Amino acid sequence: MSDAGRPQDNRHSPALVWRRIRISVQIIAFIAFLYLLIGLNNNGNLLLPHHLFFVFDPLAGIMATIGGREFIPVMAFGLLTLVLTLFLGRAWCGWVCPMGTVLDWTKGGRGKRLPGRDSAWQTVKYGLLFAVLLGSAFGTLTLAFLDPITLLYRSLASAVLPVINALITNTETLLYGFEPLRGSLDVSDAFFRSVIMPVSQPVYAASILIGLLFAAVLALNVVKPRFWCRYLCPLGALLGLVSRVSIFRITARETECTSCGRCARDCPMGAIKSEPDLVVQTSECTLCLDCMVKCRADAMSFAYHAPTALAYEPSRRQFITASGLALVAGGLLRLPSFIRGDKRLLVRPPGATEDSLRGLCIRCNQCVKVCPTGGLQPSVMPEGLDQLWTPTLVSRVGYCDYSCNACGQTCPTGAIEPLTLEAKRREVIGLARIDEDRCIPFVENRDCIVCEEMCPTPEKAIVLDDVVVTGKDGRPVTVRRPRVIHQLCIGCGICEYKCPVEGPSAIVVEPSEPEGRQGGSGNGQGFGRGNGGGRNAA
Amino acid sequence: MSINRREFLRSILAWGIGLIAARSLFSSLGCSAPVQPSPAAPVTPSPIPPSSTPQPLPTPTPKPSPTPTPSPRTSSTYLAVARGNSPATITETAIKAIGGIERFVKPGNDVIVKPNICVAYHTYEYAATTNPEVVTAIVKMCLDTGARRVRVMDQPFGGSAEQAYQRSGIAEAVRAAGGQMEVMARMKYRNTPIPDGKDIKSWLVYQDAIDADVLINVPIAKTHGLSRLTLGMKNLMGLILDPARFHSNLAQRVADLTSLLRPELTVIDAVRILTANGPTGGNLKDVKLTNTVIASADPVAADAYAATLFNLTGNDIPIIRTAAQMGLGRMDLKSIRIEELSV
Numbered sequence: 001m002s003d004a005g006r007p008q009d010n011r012h013s014p015a016l017v018w019r020r021i022r023i024s025v026q027i028i029a030f031i032a033f034l035y036l037l038i039g040l041n042n043n044g045n046l047l048l049p050h051h052l053f054f055v056f057d058p059l060a061g062i063m064a065t066i067g068g069r070e071f072i073p074v075m076a077f078g079l080l081t082l083v084l085t086l087f088l089g090r091a092w093c094g095w096v097c098p099m100g101t102v103l104d105w106t107k108g109g110r111g112k113r114l115p116g117r118d119s120a121w122q123t124v125k126y127g128l129l130f131a132v133l134l135g136s137a138f139g140t141l142t143l144a145f146l147d148p149i150t151l152l153y154r155s156l157a158s159a160v161l162p163v164i165n166a167l168i169t170n171t172e173t174l175l176y177g178f179e180p181l182r183g184s185l186d187v188s189d190a191f192f193r194s195v196i197m198p199v200s201q202p203v204y205a206a207s208i209l210i211g212l213l214f215a216a217v218l219a220l221n222v223v224k225p226r227f228w229c230r231y232l233c234p235l236g237a238l239l240g241l242v243s244r245v246s247i248f249r250i251t252a253r254e255t256e257c258t259s260c261g262r263c264a265r266d267c268p269m270g271a272i273k274s275e276p277d278l279v280v281q282t283s284e285c286t287l288c289l290d291c292m293v294k295c296r297a298d299a300m301s302f303a304y305h306a307p308t309a310l311a312y313e314p315s316r317r318q319f320i321t322a323s324g325l326a327l328v329a330g331g332l333l334r335l336p337s338f339i340r341g342d343k344r345l346l347v348r349p350p351g352a353t354e355d356s357l358r359g360l361c362i363r364c365n366q367c368v369k370v371c372p373t374g375g376l377q378p379s380v381m382p383e384g385l386d387q388l389w390t391p392t393l394v395s396r397v398g399y400c401d402y403s404c405n406a407c408g409q410t411c412p413t414g415a416i417e418p419l420t421l422e423a424k425r426r427e428v429i430g431l432a433r434i435d436e437d438r439c440i441p442f443v444e445n446r447d448c449i450v451c452e453e454m455c456p457t458p459e460k461a462i463v464l465d466d467v468v469v470t471g472k473d474g475r476p477v478t479v480r481r482p483r484v485i486h487q488l489c490i491g492c493g494i495c496e497y498k499c500p501v502e503g504p505s506a507i508v509v510e511p512s513e514p515e516g517r518q519g520g521s522g523n524g525q526g527f528g529r530g531n532g533g534g535r536n537a538a
Numbered sequence: 539m540s541i542n543r544r545e546f547l548r549s550i551l552a553w554g555i556g557l558i559a560a561r562s563l564f565s566s567l568g569c570s571a572p573v574q575p576s577p578a579a580p581v582t583p584s585p586i587p588p589s590s591t592p593q594p595l596p597t598p599t600p601k602p603s604p605t606p607t608p609s610p611r612t613s614s615t616y617l618a619v620a621r622g623n624s625p626a627t628i629t630e631t632a633i634k635a636i637g638g639i640e641r642f643v644k645p646g647n648d649v650i651v652k653p654n655i656c657v658a659y660h661t662y663e664y665a666a667t668t669n670p671e672v673v674t675a676i677v678k679m680c681l682d683t684g685a686r687r688v689r690v691m692d693q694p695f696g697g698s699a700e701q702a703y704q705r706s707g708i709a710e711a712v713r714a715a716g717g718q719m720e721v722m723a724r725m726k727y728r729n730t731p732i733p734d735g736k737d738i739k740s741w742l743v744y745q746d747a748i749d750a751d752v753l754i755n756v757p758i759a760k761t762h763g764l765s766r767l768t769l770g771m772k773n774l775m776g777l778i779l780d781p782a783r784f785h786s787n788l789a790q791r792v793a794d795l796t797s798l799l800r801p802e803l804t805v806i807d808a809v810r811i812l813t814a815n816g817p818t819g820g821n822l823k824d825v826k827l828t829n830t831v832i833a834s835a836d837p838v839a840a841d842a843y844a845a846t847l848f849n850l851t852g853n854d855i856p857i858i859r860t861a862a863q864m865g866l867g868r869m870d871l872k873s874i875r876i877e878e879l880s881v
Binding site: 042043169172173175176177185186189190193199200201372373399401402403404440446447448449450452453454455456457458459460464480494498499500 | 657658659695696697698699700701702705720721723724725726728745762763764782783785786788815817818819820821
């Protein structure tokens, strides 16, 4: 430990004890976060609410409320975090936030001096917060990808865990070749699978982008400890604003302080300015208590403080720059994608519409994580920036399981409506179309029928027609050709997933706009969702 | 607690090597290795009655091939059909009639029971998945005979295995009976040569299904868009990877797979049969209550008999016809001794 060489440290001083408590709380919160992340699957059985961290994240709640023009009761828990901040300042950042914990554990040294004034860098996060809120007001939550809880969850769920899963599977498969190891592999696989890792390997096209962003956040942590929290985190900015009026805060007792500057030098948030006078910026302080532990004069105290100082005094230039950037960012997001026009390009999970996803989806990727087939993917680009990383069903990768309604049940904001299994089974999300230029019975006059076999609807939405055609040898042969019954197809995509044709499937599920469903791709603010409606309502 | 990174890595490496070495050593001494096939006498996998001399086999895997066409000239019953209201009772009756479970399962055997749990969508009443009572009756009989381990598994094509196990009612029933549900692991599919295969010479097959001492196939009788019916032999497709690619030349490929896996016993659940919209089902009006269980050591004969429940014959079903031509069993029901029982 770095302070091992300081004999004057009292191992039982209150500051040390409190710091130890803080680290314990961090560890517990992080374990809970990991548990909820890893344990989330469509079999249920979690000991805590799966969206615990998201509902206590006030930024996520504010964004979804503004973006969705809708009060989401469960997200009101975020207010508790704000109240806590009102009392204790940014304790969330230093004690609870799992992103902050990861950054605490991966920071390297004191870091480098950045060019320019530190306070200017600190202002960046307020600009980002502004941009996030402005984007929400414009109706898109794309910038929710900057929320630390969604950032960490999405990165781990959609980029890190798939890699670990592949690693385990490949190792197991390799070792399984050695017969003496098979018994122990049986045991370890039964432990890894379904409890810790999914049975099937998830593959996400967005993994690289998501992973790179996470890597960048970790890399910046080497440049400066908690670079993310200091300069970028919009949730930190929000809590920082609130903590300006917090009632308890860390201050230096002028009577004791020797102005040695040690605390300012070592503060992992750069929250203490020592020149000319020692000032602890409450908006930056995460209550890590390092300064209290390190102060040789025992001058730092955590105590009641009349909420006087409301000083947020960025220079005018900083303020204008930040606002300008936020406006540009927020505006850019609502530029329609140049290839979209007004046509829907993506198949969405049952119970979601383009509007509900744009305005309510906080991009946490819990639905992606919970999807048992791996078909639900963070969308990359085709629908435009305003839909970045919202869930889309890519049927060639995985289908919408007829026995599963987990995505809607998992969504913390209601961007995906929590349909019952019965309603979900009737929810039309797309329509299958057979490509007769690729389909085996059409092209090669050979039987195939896989799509018909897989079709899960009680009355099959794919039927087989016996057609007599001229075979290769000139004689008539009977071949069974599939045909889609539009009124029965729900667009689950299992036909596209299982189609044995190499490359693109010979049967593809495309977005459909069934009559009787309101909402859709318009820019309206009400999210009419065909509640178990669609073509099968009758 | 001070341990530096290098020490940590070094000790991990040492332990890893040590464990692997110890494991190999032990297994080479024959001390541990619960995975190795039990040294108990291999069960003759062909449907030859126990009275005939068992063939001496050098190793239980791969299963001997080719198996001669099972001989119907025998005093014992070749195929049994039991009818009655209790699925468990008719299962026991049918198996008893063809020589009892002891004919197939010896004490200490590792048994795999392969029901049809093809989708996670419906409860067993929809007749898309095998009746849990039929499965558990078999699990119990195996355990009572002294089987070392009885595992039940399938690879559903719709939905996750765990959900399918649960929704079908099979998971709960099997666990209560003392059997194990195994979620089929990706690592266990190995490229396996199919020496008797006419169309496919190798495929990714579940290693345990080949290694197990006894494989009991417990399909449910259902309609199917291509093979017309899915019965016992088609049910074996749940033991391979990438079954969708099987569908070109399905009949031959299923017959090829049967020649590799050669289930020791086939018990067809026809308590409820699905007469339309199979194999997935979902409509109770497509389900017909037939209260029948068919048991035979001959996978072809069992399938051929089950076809008659749909007013078809073995000759109508390409898989059955092809398998019979390959000599995997008999589809001519007149040439075999069938015992029909009502309980």
